[in-house]
Amino acid sequence: MNNKQALPWDNPRFRNWIAMVRAEKAVVRELTHALAPFDLKLGQLDVLMNIYRHPGMSQHDVARKLLIGRSNITMLLPQLEKQGLIRRExxxxDKRVMRLFLTEDGEARLMEALKVYTALIDRVMAQSTPAQCDAMGEQMRRIEEMLSGDD
Incomplete structure (x- = not known):
């Protein structure tokens, strides 16, 4: 960059984007710490939540819903199965497709972890009014929709 070019941090969009990314990293750090007593990582919690909401969904559908590769889901599922939290059928x-279900232990652990997760979300989102919270969510959905068209 030469001296005549505007620097990115002089741009409010850049500054605000960086603030949002830093806030997201802080929330992930806090949630990672909060999930440790449940022997769950954030990715595992995402998988459990999706299986709870959509029992019997396929491994492929979970990966697509979480925007992760099939290799990542293939690594997560055996860990959850070994912990006795999910079962695959x-x-x-179609014998090539594996359907995913929570076990009783999986559902119980998920419910306990969700209490911690929702408390953190409530604490974080209390920094915004309901209208600001709705506007933020709508903006994030528009960004996701705009970028998912780039595939």
Missing amino acids: GDKK
């Missing part, structure tokens, strides 16, 4: 119509 072959699809009755």
Whole structure:
């Protein structure tokens, strides 16, 4: 950059984007710490939440919903299965497809972890009015939609 070019941090959009990214990293750090007593990582919690909401979804569908590669989901699932939190069942119509379900222990651990997660979200989002919270969520959904069209 030469001296005549505007620096990115002089741009309010850049500064605000960086602030949002830093806030997200702070929340992830806090949540990672809060999930440790449950022997869960954030990615594992995401998987459990999706299986709870959509019992019987396929491994492929979970990966697509979480915007992660199939190799990542393939690494997460055996860990959750070994902990006794999920079970995989072959699809009755298509033997290549594995359907995912929470075990009783998986559902119980998820419910306890969700208490911690929602308390953190409530604490963080209390920094905004309901209208600001809704506007922020709408903006993030628009960004996600705009970028998912780039695939």
